[in-house]
Amino acid sequence: MSASLSARNRLGNALMWIMPLVVLGLMVWAFLAGDPLRLARRGLPPVENLAIQRIEAVPGALRVEILNAGAAPATIAQVAVDDAYWSFEAEPSTTLPRLGSTTVSIPYPWVRSEPVTVTLITSTGLTFTRTLDLAVEVPRPGGREFLTYGLLGVYVGIVPVGLGMLWLPALRRLGRRGMGAVLALTVGLLVFLLIDTMLEALELAAEIPGTFQGTALVLFAALITWLGIMAVGRSGRGRTAAPPSALFVAGLIALGIGLHNFGEGLAIGAAFALGEAALGSFLVVGFTLHNITEGVGIAAPLTREPARVRTLIGLVLLAGFPAVLGAWLGGFAFSPLLAAVFLGIGAGAIWQVIVEVGGLLRRQAESAGESPVNMVNLAGFLLGLAVMYLTAFLVK
Amino acid sequence: MKSRIQHKVSRRDFLKAGLLGGGALVGAAAATRGQRSGAIVHPAGHHPDGDHGDVGTVGDVDLSRFDPSVFMSTFDGGRETVGSGGRTLREWEVIGIEKDIEVAPGIWFPAWTYNGQVPGPTFRCREGDLLRIRFTNGTTHPHTIHFHGIHPPSMDGVTPNVHPGESFTYEFEARPFGLHLYHCHTMPLKRHIHKGLYGAFIIDPPQGRPPAREFVMVMNAFDTNLDGANEVYAVNTVGFHHMRHPIPVRVGEPIRVYLVNLTEFDPVNSFHLHAGMFRLYKTGTQLEVFEFTDTVTMGQGERHVLEFTLEHPGQYMFHAHQSEFAELGWMGVFEATQEAT
Numbered sequence: 106m107s108a109s110l111s112a113r114n115r116l117g118n119a120l121m122w123i124m125p126l127v128v129l130g131l132m133v134w135a136f137l138a139g140d141p142l143r144l145a146r147r148g149l150p151p152v153e154n155l156a157i158q159r160i161e162a163v164p165g166a167l168r169v170e171i172l173n174a175g176a177a178p179a180t181i182a183q184v185a186v187d188d189a190y191w192s193f194e195a196e197p198s199t200t201l202p203r204l205g206s207t208t209v210s211i212p213y214p215w216v217r218s219e220p221v222t223v224t225l226i227t228s229t230g231l232t233f234t235r236t237l238d239l240a241v242e243v244p245r246p247g248g249r250e251f252l253t254y255g256l257l258g259v260y261v262g263i264v265p266v267g268l269g270m271l272w273l274p275a276l277r278r279l280g281r282r283g284m285g286a287v288l289a290l291t292v293g294l295l296v297f298l299l300i301d302t303m304l305e306a307l308e309l310a311a312e313i314p315g316t317f318q319g320t321a322l323v324l325f326a327a328l329i330t331w332l333g334i335m336a337v338g339r340s341g342r343g344r345t346a347a348p349p350s351a352l353f354v355a356g357l358i359a360l361g362i363g364l365h366n367f368g369e370g371l372a373i374g375a376a377f378a379l380g381e382a383a384l385g386s387f388l389v390v391g392f393t394l395h396n397i398t399e400g401v402g403i404a405a406p407l408t409r410e411p412a413r414v415r416t417l418i419g420l421v422l423l424a425g426f427p428a429v430l431g432a433w434l435g436g437f438a439f440s441p442l443l444a445a446v447f448l449g450i451g452a453g454a455i456w457q458v459i460v461e462v463g464g465l466l467r468r469q470a471e472s473a474g475e476s477p478v479n480m481v482n483l484a485g486f487l488l489g490l491a492v493m494y495l496t497a498f499l500v501k
Numbered sequence: 502m503k504s505r506i507q508h509k510v511s512r513r514d515f516l517k518a519g520l521l522g523g524g525a526l527v528g529a530a531a532a533t534r535g536q537r538s539g540a541i542v543h544p545a546g547h548h549p550d551g552d553h554g555d556v557g558t559v560g561d562v563d564l565s566r567f568d569p570s571v572f573m574s575t576f577d578g579g580r581e582t583v584g585s586g587g588r589t590l591r592e593w594e595v596i597g598i599e600k601d602i603e604v605a606p607g608i609w610f611p612a613w614t615y616n617g618q619v620p621g622p623t624f625r626c627r628e629g630d631l632l633r634i635r636f637t638n639g640t641t642h643p644h645t646i647h648f649h650g651i652h653p654p655s656m657d658g659v660t661p662n663v664h665p666g667e668s669f670t671y672e673f674e675a676r677p678f679g680l681h682l683y684h685c686h687t688m689p690l691k692r693h694i695h696k697g698l699y700g701a702f703i704i705d706p707p708q709g710r711p712p713a714r715e716f717v718m719v720m721n722a723f724d725t726n727l728d729g730a731n732e733v734y735a736v737n738t739v740g741f742h743h744m745r746h747p748i749p750v751r752v753g754e755p756i757r758v759y760l761v762n763l764t765e766f767d768p769v770n771s772f773h774l775h776a777g778m779f780r781l782y783k784t785g786t787q788l789e790v791f792e793f794t795d796t797v798t799m800g801q802g803e804r805h806v807l808e809f810t811l812e813h814p815g816q817y818m819f820h821a822h823q824s825e826f827a828e829l830g831w832m833g834v835f836e837a838t839q840e841a842t
Binding site for chain 1: 555556557558559604605606607608609610723725726727732740741825828829830
């Protein structure tokens with residue numbers, strides 16, 4: 106008796122969970138079968154939206170990656186290059202379902218170092234155009250290219266961070282006030298990186314087809330990263346609520362900067378590969394100068410604690426090597442979607458790093474009975490911002 | 502990070518006011534028509550240039566709907582009767598029809614047409630004939646037929662507008678002889694013309710012209726994304742048609758081209774013949790040769806009669822000498838052979 110009651114209860118329980126879904130299914134079926142919107146839609150033309158994701162110049166041809174970002178299937182009827190219809194082939198098909206993608210190959214004698222514009226014309230006569238600003242052959246992942254792009258990453262990431270860390274012995278000779286100023290400078294640097302990373306992420310997000318909700322994706326990536334790093338940091342410290350060790354803060358700074366440098370490497374690699382930036386030595390040197398402050402930032406928390414050389418090298422690699430990875434990925438397989446997400450992750454990480462460094466700064470000031478916001482610290486903060494802002498002139 | 506990535510997404514604005522990100526609306530053609538993949542298809546009659554592919558469109562239009570090769574040799578003399586005093590009376594029925602037309606393989610354009618075709622039928626008569634054209638508007642917009650030539654203003658086709666479902670009969674004497682044109686004159690004029698309401702109108706001289714292979718070539722273009730600039734250029738509507746289907750002629754035979762410029766948006770168009778020269782009769786209204794040349798440049802509404810013979814067997818290219826128009830569809834070839842065609 107009681108057994109059958111409990112069985113009935115379980116059945117009732119299951120029904121309560123399933124019921125709304127069943128009703129939902131019925132409503133969807135009724136809507137699709139009845140098509141009550143058909144009157145409102147009558148005579149409305151299809152809204153097509155093809156996103157040209159990437160144009161690659163390969164020997165004797167252009168390769169165009171296309172995504173259908175519209176609500177309905179779309180068909181590429183013809184392809185024009187620089188206002189001339191041209192023969193082409195589409196793989197897998199000229200008709201793209203919603204969110205479907207295709208690659209159009211155009212055998213075309215593009216001219217090195219000159220712009221080339223590709224126009225897709227759909228069956229309804231709509232056109233979608235994108236320009237490759239500077240046609241240069243896209244690098245194939247070969248040994249030489251791997252080395253070149255790796256070197257690019259080294260100069261953008263590892264070299265400046267390492268050079269900045271060389272100031273550590275000098276920083277160790279600073280007094281308490283000077284030390285506070287250097288931490289404040291680090292906060293200034295990080296604030297610059299946070300804003301810069303976020304703006305770049307949102308700029309990329311704007312390019313992503315609307316379906317992927319790029320801006321929301323960037324913000325979510327930042328939010329999740331921030332919460333994740335905070336959770337990891339807190340769980341490591343246990344319930345004692347003891348302040349984090351200087352090495353932990355330094356590691357966190359290195360991680361945040363590393364994520365930022367990964368995004369930077371991605372963008373640089375992609376820009377060079379697609380011929381959208383001149384591969385000038387000046388630009389690379391500019392990045393080296395711009396990023397040198399990052400090394401100072403990582404060194405800043407370590408001025409009062411001993412650190413082994415091996416640890417320091419580890420920190421340099423944590424902050425700098427992601428630039429190498431980014432340059433490779435950006436050079437050989439750039440995707441605006443991926444880049445935007447990584448930049449969002451970087452922004453979230455940097456935010457948490459600012460919180461931690463700010464905490465360190467506050468504790469040091471309070472232990473000396475001072476406000477963390479004093480003239481010396483403010484000057485350090487502003488100097489950090491100013492150095493980043495002014496050296497950015499070299500790479501904008 | 503900095504704006505190191507500078508993608509210029511310079512899509513031609515279709516609706517400049519709105520739809521950020523490039524989604525856009527266009528006329529009623531269905532989204533999925535035809536599907537192709539696989540090997541590169543080179544335009545017929547032209548061979549690929551090494552590894553560099555070739556200029557031209559891929560595939561072919563549905564020629565059962567409209568074949569420019571047939572259109573160019575089709576002259577419509579109307580229903581011919583002998584009226585009072587032995588004068589020839591010619592009567593035509595013209596119906597305005599909205600129709601999607603294929604202006605290049607797979608590209609559909611929501612056209613307004615006379616008798617379901619763009620260009621409309623080539624009306625042909627002799628100087629002095631009495632012409633009676635009954636126009637019935639089967640579309641959803643008012644239209645007219647405005648003929649070039651000499652006639653009473655009441656028959657000029659500017660007023661009255663022929664409203665949907667209504668009819669109007671234009672009646673006038675054919676004069677002067679020459680090559681003329683007709684088109685809708687309802688405002689906004691630009692739209693009523695570029696949507697397809699136009700055609701050639703030939704009035705032969707009383708004594709006729711010397712026998713020749715005769716072709717009508719209406720230079721036209723289509724603004725498929727409706728942004729005020731043309732996407733496809735052609736003679737007789739279909740871009741690159743005569744690259745895929747060369748015009749067969751015989752070596753040495755007299756050829757006459759009735760060339761009319763009905764291109765909208767671009768102020769001038771032109772015709773250039775390769776490996777030959779033509780005698781130019783401006784507007785065809787005089788029988789004296791105006792010029793012996795291989796290129797003629799024409800404003801909107803200008804039209805000329807061209808006469809020439811091709812002296813050697815082989816392919817003779819012809820195209821607009823505006824390279825942009827040529828590469829967007831306005832090019833073709835005559836194929837001259839020794840045998841009878």
